[in-house]
Amino acid sequence: MPNTPFAVGALVFGLLASPAAAQEVGGDPPAEPSESELAARVRADVDETSLRWLGIARVRYSIPLEFSAGGGAILARMPASHDCTTFCEYRGFVAQIEPGSAGGQLGVGYARVIAANKPRAAFLNNVYVGWSARAVLVRTWGDSELDPARQTLAGFEGQFALPRISFNLGVLRRISSAHEDADRYVYTAGIGWGF
Amino acid sequence: MRGTARPASAHFGLFALVVALLLGLGGGDAAEGLETDQFFAWGRHLEDMTEVLNARVNLELERLVAELNRDGRERRCQNVRFRFFKRHRMLFFDGFETWSVNSPLVSRSPSGPEEMREFERKYLYGGTSPLFDTGRWMPPSPTVEVDGVRLGTDKLTHLLGTAWYYHRWYRKASLRGATPAEAEDRAVRRGLQHEITILGRAVSGVLSLADLEANYEGMWFYEHLCAGDDPNIVYDAGVWRLRRPFDLRDYVTPEWDESYQPNIYVRRKWEKVKQRMLGYCSMLEHPRVRAMRQAYRERDRVTETERLIDEMVVAGKLPDPSGFSIERVCREAAN
Structure with a gap:
């Protein structure tokens, strides 16, 4: 551990x-x-508690990142003796970076997740249920469907995860310059696997 | 957003592909199950955990009392009940169960990576599909021994978590003028409907009578937590105190052991579970298993839940649970 x-x-x-x-x-x-x-x-x-960090990973399809893969960590305080091979509750700070086909995202926030990890494994193995609330910074690129295609946005994202599937919804506000007709807000949604 | 987005059908196709891939990926790394398997623990030594689990629950009761005293005033009993429930409630899971599956103070089976691997191979529900069997999307509940009864740690969730809702139904009926017996009956029937639909049979293919037993007992735990003739917690001379410590022995019965009190399965599940159960027929003659089941029979009584199930069986609404017992399975296989 x-x-x-x-x-x-x-x-x-x-x-x-x-x-x-x-x-x-x-x-x-x-x-x-x-x-x-x-x-x-x-x-x-x-x-007797200790701070533990464990890796998290997810793949998903979402607006505006399209196909993306994220990696990060969750830092949680929990009873020190717990081995978590069956399951544990991780509650704490989460950070994740997530490059995608049409943009990249950096997110930090709070997560609460029931999950298991294999002995000596660095990543959560099975996520049974969980949610997170994150502040996110997004930069779109390439074939993004946003107008303009390259812009920077900041906002919030909520995630809810069940075994095998996770959902996210959020709202972003454009913080980079754009032409006058460009929308200032983007609503985000996604579906994927992992946390 | 840009008006000239890709055609909707292309998006839908991509979305469907992603979902299919994700379900496939997830299925390959399935959880072992939502259910518990006392057969796996047959013949394995387990220390009696009555005092350890009592100490864990009493720690939380003591902390609740301290919290109430910090507030420094009398509160309605229902408020006290809810505060206790809230103290250990987690996302879909219960704090007591989470502690019991992790603490080194708790003797349980399976325990540790090696026994977990063996459990994954032998698990009673292991023959079912990890992709489509929602019962296997959740972790298994190890077996512990309490007052001579082997039970899944999920029963702690039922006794102290799910039972909160039973008690709410009981109380609601009482407030509407039902007699205690009528209120109890309404709560138990509603609980059975939940177990048949959203919590049990319709989702996982398993109707656990042992879960219902724990729910029922938990309803009385909440009822007597701070009310009645013999409450656990009292407000006395301006101070809250733990008058009577919690004791699992007041609630646990042999019916909590799912290898003794058979579950009711839907057909698709039963065919696979039955094959796994057959592997335990020879263990029925194991001295420890024989002694345990004999002790169970001596303590066995007809519970309220069993009365209700019998009624449903007679009405043709449920199959007879005895058809799913290990004795029946082994007898049929022998003939």
């Missing part, structure tokens, strides 16, 4: 190891922890 603090790992290891040690010395079954000891262990397990 990326950047799980060693100290917290040692704490959990120590907590788990203590009953086994008692068994070796006494030869008797391990003593059951008292109610308050157990409560303290549970409290420590819940409260």
